[in-house]
Amino acid sequence: MSSEQFTIGLLGHGTVGAAFAGLLEQRAPHVQRLTGREPLLAGTLTRSGGSFEEILEGSEVVVELLGGIEPARDYVLRAMRAGRHVITANKQLLSQHGEELFAAASEHGVQLRFEAAVAGVVPVVRVLSESLAGAHIERIHGIVNGTTNFILSEMERGSTYAEALAEAQLQGYAEADPSEDVSGKDAAAKMAILARLAFGTPVRLDQVPYEGIEHLQGDDLQYARELGLGLKLIGTAERRDGGLSVRVHPAFLYAGHPLASVHGPFNAVTVESSAITEITMSGPGAGGVQTASAVLGDLISVMRPPAALTAPLHPLELVHDVSSSYYLHMEVADRPGVLAEVARVLGEQGASIKSVVQRGLGENARLVMVIHPLPQSRLHAAIERIGELDFLRSAPRAIRVIEEEFT
Amino acid sequence: MSSEQFTIGLLGHGTVGAAFAGLLEQRAPHVQRLTGREPLLAGTLTRSGGSFEEILEGSEVVVELLGGIEPARDYVLRAMRAGRHVITANKQLLSQHGEELFAAASEHGVQLRFEAAVAGVVPVVRVLSESLAGAHIERIHGIVNGTTNFILSEMERGSTYAEALAEAQLQGYAEADPSEDVSGKDAAAKMAILARLAFGTPVRLDQVPYEGIEHLQGDDLQYARELGLGLKLIGTAERRDGGLSVRVHPAFLYAGHPLASVHGPFNAVTVESSAITEITMSGPGAGGVQTASAVLGDLISVMRPPAALTAPLHPLELVHDVSSSYYLHMEVADRPGVLAEVARVLGEQGASIKSVVQRGLGENARLVMVIHPLPQSRLHAAIERIGELDFLRSAPRAIRVIEEEFT
Numbered sequence A, B: 001m002s003s004e005q006f007t008i009g010l011l012g013h014g015t016v017g018a019a020f021a022g023l024l025e026q027r028a029p030h031v032q033r034l035t036g037r038e039p040l041l042a043g044t045l046t047r048s049g050g051s052f053e054e055i056l057e058g059s060e061v062v063v064e065l066l067g068g069i070e071p072a073r074d075y076v077l078r079a080m081r082a083g084r085h086v087i088t089a090n091k092q093l094l095s096q097h098g099e100e101l102f103a104a105a106s107e108h109g110v111q112l113r114f115e116a117a118v119a120g121v122v123p124v125v126r127v128l129s130e131s132l133a134g135a136h137i138e139r140i141h142g143i144v145n146g147t148t149n150f151i152l153s154e155m156e157r158g159s160t161y162a163e164a165l166a167e168a169q170l171q172g173y174a175e176a177d178p179s180e181d182v183s184g185k186d187a188a189a190k191m192a193i194l195a196r197l198a199f200g201t202p203v204r205l206d207q208v209p210y211e212g213i214e215h216l217q218g219d220d221l222q223y224a225r226e227l228g229l230g231l232k233l234i235g236t237a238e239r240r241d242g243g244l245s246v247r248v249h250p251a252f253l254y255a256g257h258p259l260a261s262v263h264g265p266f267n268a269v270t271v272e273s274s275a276i277t278e279i280t281m282s283g284p285g286a287g288g289v290q291t292a293s294a295v296l297g298d299l300i301s302v303m304r305p306p307a308a309l310t311a312p313l314h315p316l317e318l319v320h321d322v323s324s325s326y327y328l329h330m331e332v333a334d335r336p337g338v339l340a341e342v343a344r345v346l347g348e349q350g351a352s353i354k355s356v357v358q359r360g361l362g363e364n365a366r367l368v369m370v371i372h373p374l375p376q377s378r379l380h381a382a383i384e385r386i387g388e389l390d391f392l393r394s395a396p397r398a399i400r401v402i403e404e405e406f407t
Helices: A015-035 A052-057 A072-081 A091-108 A124-131 A146-156 A161-170 A185-199 A218-226 A288-303 A338-348 A376-387 B015-035 B052-057 B072-081 B091-108 B124-131 B146-156 B161-170 B185-199 B218-226 B288-303 B338-348 B376-387
Strands: A005-011 A038-045 A061-064 A085-088 A139-143 A229-240 A243-254 A266-273 A277-284 A323-333 A353-361 A364-375 A397-402 B005-011 B038-045 B061-064 B085-088 B139-143 B229-240 B243-254 B266-273 B277-284 B323-333 B353-361 B364-375 B397-402
Touching: A005 A015, A005 A052, A005 A072, A015 A038, A015 A288, A038 A052, A052 A072, A061 A072, A061 A288, A072 A085, A072 A091, A085 A091, A085 A288, A091 A185, A124 A185, A124 A266, A124 A277, A124 B124, A124 B288, A139 A185, A146 A161, A146 A218, A146 A229, A146 A266, A185 A229, A185 A243, A218 A229, A218 B323, A218 B364, A229 B397, A288 B124, A323 A338, A323 A376, A323 B218, A338 A353, A338 A364, A338 A376, A364 A376, A397 B229, B005 B015, B005 B052, B005 B072, B015 B038, B015 B288, B038 B052, B052 B072, B061 B072, B061 B288, B072 B085, B072 B091, B085 B091, B085 B288, B091 B185, B124 B185, B124 B266, B124 B277, B139 B185, B146 B161, B146 B218, B146 B229, B146 B266, B185 B229, B185 B243, B218 B229, B323 B338, B323 B376, B338 B353, B338 B364, B338 B376, B364 B376
Parallel strands: A005 A038, A005 A061, A061 A085, A243 B397, A397 B243, B005 B038, B005 B061, B061 B085
Antiparallel strands: A139 A229, A139 A266, A229 A243, A266 A277, A277 B277, A323 A364, A323 A397, A353 A364, B139 B229, B139 B266, B229 B243, B266 B277, B323 B364, B323 B397, B353 B364
16 A cells, blocks of 8 residues: 555535535545545645645645635635646635636646535536536526425425425524525525536526525415325426526426425426436435535545555455334234244244234234344244244235334 | 547447447547547457457457356456556456456556446446545445335335336346346346445355345335335445444335435435435436436546646536426415406516416405416516416415426
């Protein structure tokens, strides 16, 4: 393993900047295994300290997490002119000065990466610019603002707009001044960036018409349910009349639309093209560590020599006797004590019952239950014992149940 | 624009091979704009013709779409030893001889890309090996076999297993001999490949225990609905007890699980990690042109010089007066002729009504309707005219409706 270092200059130490510095420290050994170089934070520009010139001098890549237009624009341009790769999460900057930045990257032969600027950790920038680089894309639909999606999910559950906004602020999903989010402007900036990637057409934020969610009423959501539709704030970029339409507005989605099941503070993007039909990607839209993860993915791409696509080995032991929740299906004689006997056999193997449905069928009954997690070997032992019980009318069946774990 | 060429040797001309050759021809000008080089099919090895040696000699990249182990393994190894990049869609080969291939790629400094080997056009290989290269992944859950997902969707709608399989065969989603799919073996091969990428651990197909869907009964799906669960064939790769468990089996999913809403012949993969929470990607799991699109994405990555992340411009005109379906919400006096008058005003602007809900509220009524697509300018004109009608009790509201277009 080479002990060579790769130096990183960090501009900004707010929520995302601090999360990135922490994640980088935590994952540095892994990044070194992947790339052969040790990533090293060479300097950080904060509100109160640090010199941009010194940071630039000592860094191979500049990570811009300041947000806003100036001085971010000036720093990013100066970094690229000095031959540094740049990673940024700055949607304002890209949606208002994108062409200037792309031209500078091209002119100076450096990489400009910005996965974290759109849809948080959802890898839509990479998928559009690499996996789908060859596709003739027809349309992108996106839920690209988690704040408004959270508010609409709350309104679907009966809250008023004001109540839902207050809840979003309480949970940290909305700012004290939520106007950038609820007006649709934040989503418009992200759609301008996606449209540039997908359609090779420069689109500035001020060219994207947007409507927000402030004017929506609770009964619009009720009627949506009656009509079998979901209501979301949707960003669209699509070919229309031989040109390109980019816009943001609330829209009803038919129930089967891939974005209709995206609830809470999540982001999701659907890309349509005749050759791929459609691809949908979803994930958390914001959060310091999630955004920092997107920046780390870009950093590794900048550091990695092109050909090393496959990660080196760092093997784990293969484990086989895994615990799961199970659904159990039994046909039994309909007589007293059957459930107690089944429960006793399960209990011998350490299994406990979560829920039961029993249904009479004349002389027999169907007994269906879900049991709490149990190693596979013990489940098999229990099934075998149950199968030997004299009241069993057919072989018991077991199917694993996957429960919610991230909540 | 350089007129330099980039030569491609194609091994195999079945469904995917023929689709790739067609897509390449169609997208060649676009690929040339992106990469600066014209992609050229230098030779094709078919069942009946072509010489591997000649194709190898004349190609910079070899695209292997033969399937099966031999002669694919021999050709891929020889191509890499001769310094050629390789793109393959061969899940059997990767899941049985992956380490040998990865070692050869590393030793000879060539790229080995295989997006099309897992989950069709869903870009899970790229996202795991690039976007999430730095993440500490906890778990992958995947619906990685479209045939079985189609059969289970049909069974959810009341078909027996035999009926659902027959329908899958009729629609071309299942082979005449469906055993690789319905036994879970195909999914096991894909999970072995994903586990290698996500956890840096060599996993061979014969190390992945799998159960299929042949033994599932219609009433398992009925009870699933009663219990609020969905039933899918799930591939899992996850950290367990300090090691790694990789397996394929039917499993019930709670209703809010991101894979629960994946129906029909689609594939989807959810990746969980504490830093990213979870990302889900979904799309068509098979189909010649879809698989060919994944191969084309890999080809462009092989052709493209590393730094050119942003596509060159190829601008479209920005279009603004876009047609949409709309939901309209009106509060009106509850008297005869109101609906007819609203319909007349809409008709003047070319709008036709798709569905209506009218509900009395004492003296007033709420009139909610969905209208067929209409340009935004005409919708605004209609709304303005409706707002002037004497029976209107509040300002009418309009919200766009996104209808299903890909079916």
